Amino acid sequence: MTPENKVDVAVYQKAKKGNYYCGDSYLYIETEDEFICAIADGLGSGEYALESSQITIDIIRNNIGATVEELVEKCNKELLGKRGVVLGILRLHFPTETYSFSSIGNIGVMTIHNGKKVNRNIPNGGYLAGYKRPFKVVREQLLSQMNFILFSDGVSDEDLSKKLFLHTNVDDVIEAYKQQTDAERKDDTTLIAIKYQR
Numbered sequence: 001m002t003p004e005n006k007v008d009v010a011v012y013q014k015a016k017k018g019n020y021y022c023g024d025s026y027l028y029i030e031t032e033d034e035f036i037c038a039i040a041d042g043l044g045s046g047e048y049a050l051e052s053s054q055i056t057i058d059i060i061r062n063n064i065g066a067t068v069e070e071l072v073e074k075c076n077k078e079l080l081g082k083r084g085v086v087l088g089i090l091r092l093h094f095p096t097e098t099y100s101f102s103s104i105g106n107i108g109v110m111t112i113h114n115g116k117k118v119n120r121n122i123p124n125g126g127y128l129a130g131y132k133r134p135f136k137v138v139r140e141q142l143l144s145q146m147n148f149i150l151f152s153d154g155v156s157d158e159d160l161s162k163k164l165f166l167h168t169n170v171d172d173v174i175e176a177y178k179q180q181t182d183a184e185r186k187d188d189t190t191l192i193a194i195k196y197q198r
């Protein structure tokens with residue numbers, strides 16, 4: 001984090017046991033006006049799963065400034081005829097002090113304030129593969145200090161212990177996660193710890 005940044009990030013990522021490719025892709029970018037973070041998980045695993053998840057992430061990278069709604073729709077369009085993906089996008093918008101997120105399929109988004117979960121996303125069912133589908137976007141006020149966790153479905157419910165929420169430092173969140181979870185993964189696993197401070 002440079003002094004101008006408002007957001008700290010730390011990432012844990014590991015491929016499914018025995019796989020060379022991790023089918024999960026992610027990105028995070030901070031600009032003057034916003035911070036955006038996304039995880040895309042290609043259906044199945046291996047090379048084709050990775051291709052679809054990378055296409056999705058590239059679209060988001062090339063459309064900074066777009067709303068979460070616009071990004072989900074753009075990604076969906078580009079995935080027609082390709083392996084489907086599940087997608088989670090979190091966007092912090094500094095000028096309006098709001099955050100918004102959406103999850104299509106099994107990407108978890110959690111918001112944490114003062115060591116307590118504020119919000120666990122209600123994922124929209126299904127996945128993106130080019131077909132029009134309705135989806136919800138949650139939009140809330142951004143408080144002066146908040147933590148967020150984005151994670152793919154390689155993260156189990158038991159893995160999300162209370163301990164993770166007590167840490168505000170992002171490196172401590174990742175360290176706590178590593179200590180309590182198995183080194184061998186049953187599925188591709190991505191967990192991103194995010195801290196916002198005004």
Ligand SMILES: [Mn+2]
Pocket residue numbers: 041152153154187188
């Ligand atoms: Mn997965």
